[in-house]
C-alpha cells in the first residue's frame with residue numbers, strides 16, 4: 175500500500191501514484207499521488223532545494239479532462255485538473271477573497287505508444303471525477319471511465335434583473351466556464367417576467383434533466399418549486415434536484431448552502447463562486463418545504479420563511495434601494511428602526527415535541543429598473559465544452575508554439591449548451607399586495623396538511639396560542655435569512671422543523687440593533703434577550719389583529735390576513751454539493 179503524508183503527518187493511503195511531465199514542460203517532472211481527499215503534487219525535476227509539495231484538495235476541484243496533442247509525433251497523452259482554490263487574502267482593504275481558477279496539465283509519457291499513455295491519462299481523469307462526484311473508489315477498484323455516470327444535464331433559469339442585475343454577466347464569465355469543466359451540459363433560459371420560471375417548469379419533461387438551477391435570488395427558486403408542485407405529477411417532479419447560483423439581493427438559501435459546506439460567510443461574487451463549486455460536486459440533500467395557506471385559501475410551498483412585522487417591512491420597503499444590492503437591507507433596517515412599529519396578533523403553534531428546545535429569540539422581489547439588459551448578448555451559441563479545451567490551447571500556444579491538443583476519445587461529449595435570447599422587457603413594480611395567495615396560487619397540489627384545520631376553525635387543542643404585541647414574527651426553516659443574516663444557526667435543510675421566532679413589544683431600539691448586528695455571526699441568541707423567543711414547531715398559524723401590515727413568504731409579499739403553514743419533511747431535493755467531501759475553508 176502506497177502512503178503519502180496527510181495534513182497531520184499521518185500516512186494516508188494513495189489510490190493512484192505516477193510520475194509525469196507537465197505542460198508547458200520546461201523540463202519539469204512531478205510525482206502525483208491521489209488520495210480520497212486530495213491530489214498531492216511533488217516536484218522531482220528540477221529538484222527543489224526544499225521539499226516542495228502542493229496539495230490540491232479535491233473539494234476545490236471541479237473536473238478533469240484528457241487531451242491529445244494533434245502533432246502525430248507526440249506519443250504523450252495529457253490530463254488537465256481544474257481547481258478553484260480561495261485566493262490568498264490581500265492586504266488592501268476591500269480587495270476581497272473569492273476563488274481563482276487554477277488548472278494544471280500533466281503529460282503522461284511513460285509508454286512508447288500513445289494508446290498506453292492515453293489509458294493512464296483516462297484512468298487518472300476517471301479517478302479524479304469519481305472522487306469529485308462522490309462515487310466511491312478504493313485502491314482495489316479497477317478504475318475506468320465506465321465508473322462515471324453520463325454527464326449531468328442542468329436547466330439553468332436566470333433572472334436578468336435579480337439583485338443588481340449582474341446575473342448574466344457573472345454567469346457568462348464565471349459560472350459557465352466552471353460547469354463546463356465539470357462536464358455539465360446545460361440550457362440557460364433567461365426569464366422574461368415574473369412567473370415565467372414557474373410556467374417553464376410546469377411544461378418541461380423532468381426526465382430530460384438532472385436538475386433545475388435558479389441563477390437568481392431566492393424568488394426565482396420559489397417559483398421553480400411551486401411550478402413543480404403545480405404539476406399533476408408533482409410527486410415525481412418535486413424530486414428533481416434544484417439548486418441556486420446566487421445573483422439576487424437576499425440569497426438566503428445560498429447563504430445556508432455555503433454555511434452547510436463549512437465555508438466562510440461571504441457575499442456577492444464570492445458566494446456565487448462557492449455555490450458554483452458546490453454545484454459541480456453534485457451531492458443532493460433532502461429539503462423541507464412548508465405548505466402555507468392564506469386567508470383566501472390559496473396554498474403555496476415555501477422553502478425559506480414566513481415573515482411579519484419588522485423583517486417583512488424592511489424587505490418590501492427596501493425594494494426602492496434595490497440598486498444597492500444586499501446593502502438595501504441595512505439601509506431599510508435603519509429607516510424602519512427610526513419608526514419602529516408593533517403589531518398585535520395571535521400566534522398559535524404545534525410544538526415539535528421531540529425537538530431540542532432552543533433558547534428564546536427572533537429576504538425579495540426583483541424590479542427591472544427600465545427593462546433594459548445590463549449586457550449585450552455574447553456569442554455563446556456554441557458547444558461550450560469546447561471552452562476548457564480552448565483555454566488549454568492557449569496554454570499550449572502561449573508557451574510553446576508546436577502542439578495543439580484536441581479532446582482524446584474519452585473526453586466528455588460536447589455539451590448541448592445554449593442560451594436563449596435575452597428578452598426585451600419592462601416591469602413596473604406595483605405598490606399593492608399581490609393577488610390572493612400572492613406568491614402562491616390555489617392550483618398547487620402536494621401532500622395533505624394533516625396537522626392543519628381550515629383557517630376559519632379554531633386550532634386543535636394540542637396547539638399553544640400566544641396573543642401579544644409583536645415587533646416581528648418569523649417562521650424560518652433555513653439557517654439564513656439573507657446571505658449574511660445567520661438567523662437560525664440550528665436549522666438544517668431537512669430537520670422537519672419550522673423555527674418559530676418572535677420578538678415581543680417592549681424591546682428597545684438599541685437591543686433590537688444589537689440583535690441584528692449579532693445575527694451576522696449567528697450569536698444573537700447568546701444575548702439572552704428576554705423579548706426574543708424561539709420555538710421549534712411542526713405547524714403554526716398567525717392571525718394579525720392590527721389592520722395593516724406586510725406578510726411575506728420567502729421574501730415575496732402575500733395577501734395580508736390569517737396565514738398558516740405546516741412542514742413537509744424532505745419533500746424537495748437541494749443540490750448542496752456536500753456529501754462526504756469536506757470543503758476546505760482555506
Ligand SMILES: Nc1ncnc2c1ncn2[C@@H]1O[C@H](COP(=O)(O)OP(=O)(O)OP(=O)(O)O)[C@@H](O)[C@H]1O
Nearest residue numbers: 336337368390391392393422423424425538539540
Ligand atoms: N425578467 C424578469 N423581469 C422582472 N421580474 C422577474 C423577471 N424574472 C423573474 N422575475 C421576478 O423577480 C422576482 C425576484 O427575483 P429574484 O429572487 O431572482 O431576485 P431578488 O429579489 O433580487 O433576490 P432575493 O430573492 O434573493 O432577494 C421573482 O420572484 C420573479 O417573479
